[in-house]
Amino acid sequence: MASAKRRFGAVRKLPSGRFQARYLDSDGVMKAAPNTFARKEEANRWLTMTEAALVRGDWIDPSRGRILLKDYAERWINERPKLRPRTIALYRQLLRSHIVPKLGGITIGDLTTARIRSWRTELMAGGVSALVVAKAYRLLRAVLNTAVKEDELIRKNPCRIPGADKEESAERPVLTMVQVFALAKLLPEQFQAMVLVTTFACLRWGEVTALTRADIDLKARTVRVVNAYGEVEGSGLELGPTKSRAGRRTVSIPEAIVPTIRKHLDDFVPADPAALVFTGVSKARPPLRRNNFAKLVGWRTATAAVGSPGLHFHDLRHTGNTLAAATGASTRDLMTRMGHDSARAALIYQHATARADKAIAEALDAAVRAMKDDDQDQDDDPEDDATGVPAPV
Incomplete structure (x- = not known):
């Protein structure tokens, strides 16, 4: 019995024995699936999913994603005129050293979450710091976000690895005021x-x-x-x-x-x-x-002398932000002083100050408890008189 003819698209068997799925786009142009299929059922399933996406209005022609990641990423940087020179230099360095060697020759339409996960794992196994890996991942995600939302070259961003964008940086040192003046x-x-x-x-x-x-x-x-x-x-x-x-x-x-x-x-x-x-x-x-x-x-000699070897110059700003937050300044005031558009950094310093304040309160509480224990011990001392005052020796 002959199989029913599809109302959307067509499947044909190629000389290689594999199956090709094709369909007419909105302009009446015959388009082929980006890859062939081992079985006819797989080709039919691809056409069914394609038709459903077209009906929903979220279908993107796979051929639009046939641009190499290295070419698209370079264009992405060039088309962002508001980037600061140092940021541009950082992005180019991340692309050149960490993204292009493994992923640059792949078209953005062929990038998958599994492939990006493997790339990230290879970077970390190769000794690249967690901080740099996070920066490279965030850059890649930003590039592909543009491919999804603005250029509509791919349907969804494959950068979907939980926590991959987080920088697990070591806590930077904070100087005391005495150390700041001593360092100067x-x-x-x-x-x-x-x-x-x-x-x-x-x-x-x-x-x-x-x-x-x-x-x-x-x-x-x-x-x-x-x-x-x-x-x-x-x-x-x-x-x-x-x-x-x-x-x-x-x-x-x-x-x-x-x-x-x-x-x-x-x-x-x-x-x-x-x-x-x-x-x-x-x-x-x-x-x-x-x-x-x-x-x-x-x-290096000076920072070691004040008891903070390994201190970076940028840690002076970190110290200043911490001291400012300790004054009880509002989030908005801290944002203005630090020169931030977002409240995120200001909140970090406020939370750090709140933790430190809680630690101070707990230390004071421990001191009060110790004092009360001493008083109790003196009250129980048989050599004390009834007034609680130590008896004369």
Whole structure:
């Protein structure tokens, strides 16, 4: 008995013995399935699912996903003009070193969750840090999200691995105020104010190195953040706007650090309002470079001396954020001071402060309990008189 003719699409047997599924698209063009099938039933099932997707309106022609991931990812970066130079450099490095070698030659339509899971596992087994793997995964997910939502090249994003986007970074050190001032004094005089401004104004490296004399108002005790330096691979330093719109801000600084800043301006900064506040040591006063700063100022020796070996310069901002949160500032105020569009970072510091405050309360409670126990022991001492006062010896 002859099988019933399909009302949508057709299946034909190829000379190879495999089966091909074809259908007419909305433009009347005959389209073939992206792959052939070992059995006719499989080809018929593919046509049934394709028809259902067309009826729902979520069908995407598989041929649209026939673009190599490396080509699409490169185009993705190029079409995002608002990315900062340093971010572009990071994305290109992640693509070149961690994504393209294993996945770049695969079309985005052929990427599956299983394949991405294997790629991630290989990276971690190869010694790539969890932090870098998470960054690479988030970049890949962002690229494929655009392929799904904006370009409609694939139907769903295969980056669906729970927890793969999380950075399990080690907790960074936080200095005490005493350590901050001690660290500043251990550095060459030209860089002492830089430590204090970075910490107490909660600045990023690129922000503090881009400060000009005009950005410092000692009378009002404020630091204005407008621009930031970014290091771009192949281009060197580039001066541009802050990391985000929220990054443009004016931050108040404590009175206690004003004398140090004033002395720095008098001794090391030209009167020109456009002069950089913190620079290299040569007469040309070049902008500071992150990669040689530690050697220039004896950073490792100084941080070890204050009891915090391994401290990064960025940890000064981390310290400043923590100190600011400890004052009880609101989430909105912390966001403004830190230069964040999102409340996420501010909440992290507030939660950390809340945990520390709880630990202090528990320690005080333990001290009170110990005191009461001592009092109870004295009350039970047979050598004490009835008033609870120790008997004279």
